Amino acid sequence: DAGVIQSPRHEVTEMGQEVTLRCKPISGHDYLFWYRQTMMRGLELLIYFNNNVPIDDSGMPEDRFSAKMPNASFSTLKIQPSEPRDSAVYFCASSKRPLVPNTEAFFGQGTRLTVV
Amino acid sequence: EDKVVQSPLSLVVHEGDTVTLNCSYEVTNFRSLLWYKQEKKAPTFLFMLTSSGIEKKSGRLSSILDKKELFSILNITATQTGDSAIYLCAVEVENFGNEKLTFGTGTRLTIIP
Numbered sequence: 657d658a659g660v661i662q663s664p665r666h667e668v669t670e671m672g673q674e675v676t677l678r679c680k681p682i683s684g685h686d687y688l689f690w691y692r693q694t695m696m697r698g699l700e701l702l703i704y705f706n707n708n709v710p711i712d713d714s715g716m717p718e719d720r721f722s723a724k725m726p727n728a729s730f731s732t733l734k735i736q737p738s739e740p741r742d743s744a745v746y747f748c749a750s751s752k753r754p755l756v757p758n759t760e761a762f763f764g765q766g767t768r769l770t771v772v
Numbered sequence: 773e774d775k776v777v778q779s780p781l782s783l784v785v786h787e788g789d790t791v792t793l794n795c796s797y798e799v800t801n802f803r804s805l806l807w808y809k810q811e812k813k814a815p816t817f818l819f820m821l822t823s824s825g826i827e828k829k830s831g832r833l834s835s836i837l838d839k840k841e842l843f844s845i846l847n848i849t850a851t852q853t854g855d856s857a858i859y860l861c862a863v864e865v866e867n868f869g870n871e872k873l874t875f876g877t878g879t880r881l882t883i884i885p
Binding site: 660687689691697698699700701704706711712747749751761763764765766 | 806813814815816817860862867868870871872873874875876877878
């Protein structure tokens with residue numbers, strides 16, 4: 657398996673534009689997580705899915721953020737409209753349920769988003 | 773609200789020194805605690821701890837969990853420049869039949885040659 661695949665790797669966009677981040681989890685993993693990482697706040701959980709169903713979106717900053725998982729192999733995180741304070745690295749991670757000993761959530765390489 | 777706090781936020785030591793990184797937590801329905809190392813890109817897994825008092829060891833790295841005092845430490849002995857990274861602590865909690873990972877902000881470790 658190629659691991660968790662995220663695209664794009666980098667995105668620079670103007671304030672007000674819509675941004676869509678994509679994630680392909682590892683096949684067979686029931687859980688998918690979206691995280692945002694900044695210097696100030698570290699790694700924050702935005703939302704996670706279990707079997708394609710959103711379980712907890714309490715970490716989503718505001719209504720400008722939305723996430724979908726239409727099937728077991730694909731998820732999107734959308735920001736509309738984007739703002740400069742959304743600039744961060746966005747990670748997608750997937751895991752089996754439950755996390756058995758000595759396994760872990762596998763992370764994608766992240767999308768570095770810059771909103772100017 | 774679940775909380776994971778790491779200290780120190782940043783640490784700079786000389787090669788060969790031993791370091792101890794701390795992680796304390798306040799969560800409901802604790803299941804496990806995990807340590808990750810993040811260099812340039814995605815975090816990579818180090819350890820998962822579920823039981824108090826049992827040390828996990830991998831080379832120069834070791835970690836232990838205290839479920840009574842709600843903390844874990846990560847030790848690195850004889851540090852090398854390749855140990856420079858952000859070390860992340862995460863706690864897995866059960867959430868109405870589901871599990872989620874909550875991360876601390878990380879400790880940025882810099883090893884000076």
